[in-house]
Every structure is written in C-alpha cells, then in structure tokens.
Amino acid sequence: xxxxxxxxxxxxxxxxxxxxxxxxxxxxxxxxxxxxxxxxxxxxxxxxxxxxxxxxxxxxxxxxxxxxxxxxxxxxxxxxxxxxxxxxxxxxxxxxxxxxxxxxxxxxxxxxxxxxxxxxxxxxxxxxxxxxxxxxxxxxxxxxxxxxxxxxxxxxxxxxxxxxxxxxxxxxxxxxxxxxxxxxxxxxxxxxxxxxxxxxxxxxxxxxxxxxxxxxxxxxxxxxxxxxxxxxxxxxxxxxxxxxxxxxxxxxxxxxxxxxxxxxxxxxxxxxxxxxxxxxxxx
Amino acid sequence: xxxxxxxxxxxxxxxxxxxxxxxxxxxxxxxxxxxxxxxxxxxxxxxxxxxxxxxxxxxxxxxxxxxxxxxxxxxxxxxxxxxxxxxxxxxxxxxxxxxxxxxxxxxxxxxxxxxxxxxxxxxxxxxxxxxxxxxxxxxxxxxxxxxxxxxxxxxxxxxxxxxxxxxxxxxxxxxxxxxxxxxxxxxxxxxxxxxxxxxxxxxxxxxxxxxxxxxxxxxxxxxxxxxxxxxxxxxxxxxxxxxxxxxxxxxxxxxxxxxxxxxxxxxxxxxxxxxxxxxxxxxxxxxxx
Numbered sequence: 001x002x003x004x005x006x007x008x009x010x011x012x013x014x015x016x017x018x019x020x021x022x023x024x025x026x027x028x029x030x031x032x033x034x035x036x037x038x039x040x041x042x043x044x045x046x047x048x049x050x051x052x053x054x055x056x057x058x059x060x061x062x063x064x065x066x067x068x069x070x071x072x073x074x075x076x077x078x079x080x081x082x083x084x085x086x087x088x089x090x091x092x093x094x095x096x097x098x099x100x101x102x103x104x105x106x107x108x109x110x111x112x113x114x115x116x117x118x119x120x121x122x123x124x125x126x127x128x129x130x131x132x133x134x135x136x137x138x139x140x141x142x143x144x145x146x147x148x149x150x151x152x153x154x155x156x157x158x159x160x161x162x163x164x165x166x167x168x169x170x171x172x173x174x175x176x177x178x179x180x181x182x183x184x185x186x187x188x189x190x191x192x193x194x195x196x197x198x199x200x201x202x203x204x205x206x207x208x209x210x211x212x213x214x215x216x217x218x219x220x221x222x223x224x225x226x227x228x229x230x231x232x233x234x235x236x237x238x239x240x241x242x243x244x245x246x247x248x249x250x251x252x253x254x255x256x257x258x259x260x261x262x263x264x265x266x267x268x269x270x271x272x273x274x275x276x277x278x279x280x281x282x283x
Numbered sequence: 284x285x286x287x288x289x290x291x292x293x294x295x296x297x298x299x300x301x302x303x304x305x306x307x308x309x310x311x312x313x314x315x316x317x318x319x320x321x322x323x324x325x326x327x328x329x330x331x332x333x334x335x336x337x338x339x340x341x342x343x344x345x346x347x348x349x350x351x352x353x354x355x356x357x358x359x360x361x362x363x364x365x366x367x368x369x370x371x372x373x374x375x376x377x378x379x380x381x382x383x384x385x386x387x388x389x390x391x392x393x394x395x396x397x398x399x400x401x402x403x404x405x406x407x408x409x410x411x412x413x414x415x416x417x418x419x420x421x422x423x424x425x426x427x428x429x430x431x432x433x434x435x436x437x438x439x440x441x442x443x444x445x446x447x448x449x450x451x452x453x454x455x456x457x458x459x460x461x462x463x464x465x466x467x468x469x470x471x472x473x474x475x476x477x478x479x480x481x482x483x484x485x486x487x488x489x490x491x492x493x494x495x496x497x498x499x500x501x502x503x504x505x506x507x508x509x510x511x512x513x514x515x516x517x518x519x520x521x522x523x524x525x526x527x528x529x530x531x532x533x534x535x536x537x538x539x540x541x542x543x544x545x546x547x548x549x550x551x552x553x554x555x556x557x558x559x560x561x562x563x564x565x566x567x568x569x570x571x572x
Contacts, residue, residue, distance in 0.1 A: 061407065105304065108295075108297075114296040123311075129499070224399060241401060258397070260397065265389075
C-alpha cells in the first residue's frame, strides 16, 4: 500500500498504480463477496469433481483418473440405494405432516389474538435454538422410557418434530405481508369462511407453504444427529455416509450428493420463478 | 381489523394450534422431562432408577471439563470467524445486489443442499496432507515442512465455520436489507464520513441480525461432534463427541444426560451475557447519536 501512494507526489497525472489502487478501493467489497462465494462453492466443486473419480483404494480422497462409471451405476455400492430410499420416504412424509401442522399454527398465530400465543411462540422458538444432540438424546430417553422400539417410525416422529418450527416461521413470514382486505372483499361478496379460505387465502399463501415444504424436505433428508440417536437398525442416507466414512468412501456418495444438490437447487429456482410469474400476473 | 379476526374468537385458534403444539409438547417438551429425570438417575443400562443424583452433574463436569472448555472455545472462535466472513457478504448482497439480490441469496444457500456429511468429507479432501492448502501453507512457511491441517484444531474450527455459515449470513442479510438507505444518505448529508455513518447508522441497525446470527451459529457449533470426528482426532473432541459416545457406545445415560443439561446451561449463560453486552452497546450508541 505504501508504494502506491509515492507516485502521487511525483507526477500530476495519476499513475497506473494510483488508478489501480483506486479501482481496488472502489471494488474491494465486490472482490470480497466474490472470494466469499468462491469459498462457499469450493467444497461443492470438490464433491462434484470427485464424483467422476476412479479411486484405486477404498477412499475417494485422491484423484486417480476420470470415469463416468459412478454416474452410470450410482447404486453399485451395496446399501446405498436402500438408505437413499428410506431417506426420501422419511423426507416426503415428514415434510408433508410438518407442513400441514406448521401452517395451521402459523395461521392461528397471525390471524387470531388469543391467550397463550406467547407460550406458543416460545414452543416454536426453543426447538430451533436447542442443540440437535440434546433433542436427539432426549427423544432417545423418551423412547427408552416408553419402551418404543427405534426404527422408521421414531425417525419420522423426530423429523416431523424439528420441521414444525421451520414451517411455522416460513409460512408466518408470508402471512404477515398478506393483504387482508382481499378476504374481506370475498366475504362481502357472500363467500363464507371456508370458501374464502380455499379460494382466496390458500392460493395467496401457497408459495410460502411450498417453500416451507421444500425446506422441511431438505432439512429432513440431510439430518444426521437426531436420526443417529433414534434410528435403531434403520439406515438413512446420512447414516450410511457416516458408517462408510470409517471403512470406505465410494464415489457413489458424491454422485448422490451432487444429485441431491441439483434437485434442491432446481426446486428452489422453480419456486422463485413460479412466485415471480404469479407476482407479474397479479400486477 | 377485519371481520375474519372477530368472526370466531373462541375455539378456532386453539383448534388450529392443537395438532402441531401437541406434537411439539409430546416429542420435544416431554422428552426434556425424561432427559432431566435421566440426568438425576443411577444404574446401568437399561435399568436406570431415579434418585435425585445431583452428583452426576459434578462428576460429569469434572471428568469432561477439557471437552467443555474446548467446545465453547471452538464454537466462539468459529462464530467470530463466521461473522467476519458473513457480514461483508450480507452487506454486499443487501446494498449492492440490486435486482439480483435473490439470485445471490440462492447462491449463498445452494452449497448447503449438499448433505452435511458429504460437505465435511470434501473439507477432509481439501485439507488433507497431499491437498493444495497444505502445499501452499508449507511453501510460505506458515506450516513447517511436515506440518498438517487435518487432525488439528484449525481443521475442526474451519469445518464449524463453513458448515454453519448460512445461519449467520441469512439473519444478517434480513436485518441489513431492512435498513432504509435514506438513513445512511442522511448521515452522509450531515457530513459523516463513510466509516462514521457505517459505525453510527448501519452497524447499530443491523445488531438484531448480528445477535440472531451469532445465536444460530454458536449453539449448533457448541453441540457439534461431526467436524471433530471427521476433521480432528480424539485430542480435538468436543462435548458433543462425549455425549454421543456416552449415549451410544458406553451407554452411561445418566452422565450423558447430565452433560446435555450442562451444555444447554453453558450456552444459555453465554447467550444472556452476549445479549446484555449487545443491548447496552446499542443503548449507548443510540444516546451518543
């Protein structure tokens, strides 16, 4: 930095160094943001690149040559397919149930004033700020006390539980910015509450509900800690990866990881575009 | 207020709340009760008997003091690093993003759709002894010729920083995006320098986002065991690793349950202290302005 200030004293025309320094000063934040985004995508690049690796050993950590085999045979490694299927089933079911339960809570919190709303807010907020390991452990002691055998059902119960809060927060954000006059207009025109809800309210908050459902699905399919405590002998995809990390990491894991990434990004982009189009049509 | 609001004040909100709240009560609140009971129990798996065994807490803390201190230390450093990385990024998206804001936000979130464990394994590759980062750091003599990153505290903290970054960026972005740019302009019109208007206007207004971000990063980081397991060694193990192995390998549930409560208590105390500091800072900033 000191070398760039020196030429200023010598010549009256700003030198190249000064101009460069000025450029850097003006764009230092842009540069920083670019670097930060590069940092965010660095491990993703590694995951995608190593999905095309042809590792010699059991671990997919060093580059040994390019191949399409992992992509043409994504389920070649025993156990991967079953684990992924379990994860998808649980993610679908938990997202569905949590979205319904969470949307109802969001409606109650935004639409009505009632005794106990502060307590309900607390009930929504606390699970999001509790370490996952504590939630997983407490559910484990519950199932032990109630003598509930752990497995698919207990994983599903746990996933619905932690998803509800995120659904409430997402749907509520959408409901708060909602023009209530539209509902009043419908009711002035003779629609009853149920018809108003089905024909006016629901379509308007649908993007929020959809976003909440996608978020719940993503959280569920990626959950490791809570599942680890409550899975019994059932293996979800993250549990499979955890087990594999100790003995062997097949490149198929990278293929499926990349696949989940692509599907999630496409779904999110789809939701954003869908919302933009609706907004344009409404305008 | 609309007619909708007044229409049925009585039972409707409770009917809407009932199923979801019941789920949270039965599968979040009640388990906490059983965990507390377990923390005060004695015995061997699977026969534990409740008996106000307060000694569990003292034993747990004195046995695993190292891991406790380490967890809070790692989580603290990781949170500060995540804040340093995220604030300028969130600021840039909020004030320079223009009509591409949502796209940039999507870019920030997108990497986290790759499953957590796979992301962490990718960091294992990046930080490995044969990897590029170690090579560069050895070349510039930050690391010795046989120095390594994997299996060190640095690797575990780096993993924590990366894995919880969206929890920092998103709340920061939300609070920065809500700031009326005219307030910052007004500070400039009143001859405040750019640094000064940032420190006196933008920063204080974004503190709620800082608070939320710090909370949402520190809490999961302090309870994490995945990064220490995959990027570290038992010498970097955090309290999460201890709780996990006490529950799932050793099966000493009372100790593990006591550790869980001490972890939550420690987090709560630190969060309250932090809220206090941030609160008074904000107050004095407001008075000075």
